[in-house]
Amino acid sequence: MPVTIPEIDYEAVFQSNPSAILLLTREFDIAAANRSYERMTGAVGAEIIGRNLYEVFPGGADPKKAPGPARVRASLERVLATGRRDTVGLQRYDVELPDRPGVFEPRYWSVINAPVFDTDGRVVMILHRVMEVTAFLTQLRQAHDHGITATPAEVEAMEAEYYTRVRELQQANEQLRTAHALEREIAAALRESVERQQRFVSDASHDLRSPLTGLQTRLEFALQDASDDPQQTIRSALKDAERLTEIVADLLELARLDAATPVSTEKVDLAGFVTEELGRRVSRVPVSLDLARGVIVDASPVRLARLLGNLLANAERHAFHRIEITVAADEDTAILQVADDGPGVPAADRDQIFERFHRLDEARRSDPGGTGLGLPIAREIARAHGGRLLLTDREGGACFVLRLPRSVSTGGDSG
Known part of the structure; x- marks a missing residue:
């Protein structure tokens, strides 16, 4: 015959559990406390429900000096972050005496925090189970009164050794x-x-x-x-x-x-560097310049030339009528921009163009022999210099922005 299982009253199970348990929200507010917890701590459920755990149990007159609360909080935060049960070993977590406000009694606890998930697998609450071992440590102090041949000093040493x-x-x-x-x-x-x-x-x-x-x-x-x-x-x-x-x-x-x-670096004035590099090239479209003087970076001239050359080659492939190069500074950052008036890059493709060997249809039409490595190399060179290379919004065309740290020893004029 099939066994009939009665409907489970989870509230009754929670309340009758011999372990002392709190149910906490993600903000560590107390949502429920079972009777075992109330008996052990002296807290009344109706008075602590809805209040924060650390408001009800601060851990001492000066919580900042008490390591126990900090370790318990770290455990709770790990449960939220990982979705896994977390155990805190023996901790001293003092409790305020109900009849003596402001007076805290030393208490020792072992804590287990376990996640409670919703149907989507998200941690929505935490089961906070505690076991008090204060009585055990107290018994060690009183052992000499019960026939154990140990002096009070020896018992105290045993207690300290156990706790350590x-x-x-x-x-x-x-x-x-x-x-x-x-x-x-x-x-x-x-x-x-x-x-x-x-x-x-x-x-x-x-x-x-x-x-x-x-x-x-x-x-x-x-x-x-x-x-x-x-x-x-x-x-x-x-x-x-x-x-x-x-x-x-x-x-x-x-x-x-x-x-x-590693490569050797030297101080490079971006304005002079751009001018010199352009002198080595013949562009099929006019190039306009707006170069602030005194914007100096620590860089490898060879790699920086490779980066600029790749950006210029990309701009020349796509430009209709002109290319614009700008050098400027923003506090401790040097800024080099290379813009063209070509068809631009769709927003959905702006991250892909920096992927190795990835080439958009427009790039394949304008340069069938390209490798698809120019822009990825340019970005990696920027990163190697502690900078960033981004493609920014521009009305008509594309604008690549290189940001590099300015040379710390230079506070030159950027105007």
């Missing part, structure tokens, strides 16, 4: 908890690094395969067809070789950046 060992155990548990959290963070970082490396190798292999296949095909046709123009074959093969060289150079630069390979 429990505190050491609690500290060891906290250290283990910290080590496990660090271990999880390291494992997650390693997984992310491996996945990123696998994607990188896959994308790099795909990008290298195209020019290699083209080069191999042209050479095979040239060997099979004696009438083929050797000069044209060589020119086509040279283009493929140049593209391979560009891809390999980009890959090597990314590898150096990923490895955080």
